[in-house]
Amino acid sequence: MPRYALKIEYDGAPFAGWQWQDDQPSVQGAVEAALRRLEPEVPRIAAAGRTDAGVHALGQVAQCDIARDWEPFRLSEALNYHLKPLPVAITAAARVADDWHARFSATERRYLFRLLTRRAPATHEAGRVWQVKTPLDIDAMRAGAAHLLGHHDFTTFRSTICQAKSPVKTLDEIAITEAPGFNGPEIHFHLRARSFLHNQVRSIVGTLERVGAGSWAPEDVKTALQARDRAACGPVCPPHGLYLAGVGYPDDPFA
Structure with missing residues (x-):
């Protein structure tokens, strides 16, 4: 066939x-x-x-x-x-x-997470972004994210029901950018790896939001990672801001 x-x-x-x-x-x-x-x-x-x-x-x-x-x-x-x-x-x-x-x-998966920062309720983008009402410190989030790049045991950022054989993964990219959204300013998180653990992206973004809000210091992300303990993770953000943006192959079948 x-x-x-x-x-x-x-x-x-x-x-x-x-x-x-x-x-x-x-x-x-x-x-x-x-x-x-x-x-x-x-x-x-x-x-x-x-x-x-x-x-x-x-x-x-x-x-x-x-x-x-x-x-x-x-x-x-x-x-x-x-x-x-x-x-x-x-x-x-x-x-x-x-x-x-x-x-x-597949050799890589790419995810996008969209976070809208404005006080008024989202209308057109409701259900497509995670809305946070307070401004976030992007530089602090970038500093926190830097601790997650590379080859690590991501037990802290892994769902308790994850079925992967190992919590060890290599995070190849985590970029945080500002974007002028249709409904207001957005912060975009771009993550790239060969594969991800269950809830890994949402756990990472939820933790970094706490850094941006000032509740965590950037170094706290490193401490949480090294704890290898799910209880050390920040809040898991909601699913509706998350997008599977693309999948990479040695030869792109759609080229």
Whole structure:
């Protein structure tokens, strides 16, 4: 069966996460339902990452095996037709080798977290940003974030239900930038690694927000990391500001 890579964008608000579930709506379930409108016996699809409930995606990548040899553009158009009116879109499709895998062939994942800083309630961006009403010290957050770069035991920033075999990960990038948002000033957190632990990004951003608010000193982030203790972590921020921004491969299938 020909194998295809799908680049997928979605609003995570209506879903219980990416992964298929028996009794709750999922993004995987929505895409598989659209595929089965094209071929009833399509096997289960696999994705580069399992986003949690409420988490969004700009560049999730999944694979599917289908019997018919589709022209990639036609496949994406057909799937988008059957995905309506759900907030899920196939932004690109590509034919890939039979041994290519959306998860295991990936060399990096990139996440974006959007934080809105204004007192008035968010309207248009509600459910798409984490709103904090007080100004934050970006330089202090950058100083705190510097302690997290590189190869570390991230037990402190790992969910207690994380199923990864090891808490040791390499964080390749964590950049914090100011952005003029539609509803007001935003702070964007850009994180890049080969793979992440469950709740790692939200735990890191929630901790750094405490640094920006002045409740933590930048050095406290290093102390928390070295504690290797979940109780040493700052608050875990809500999921609706988090986006799976992209997935990297040795050869970009969508290039």
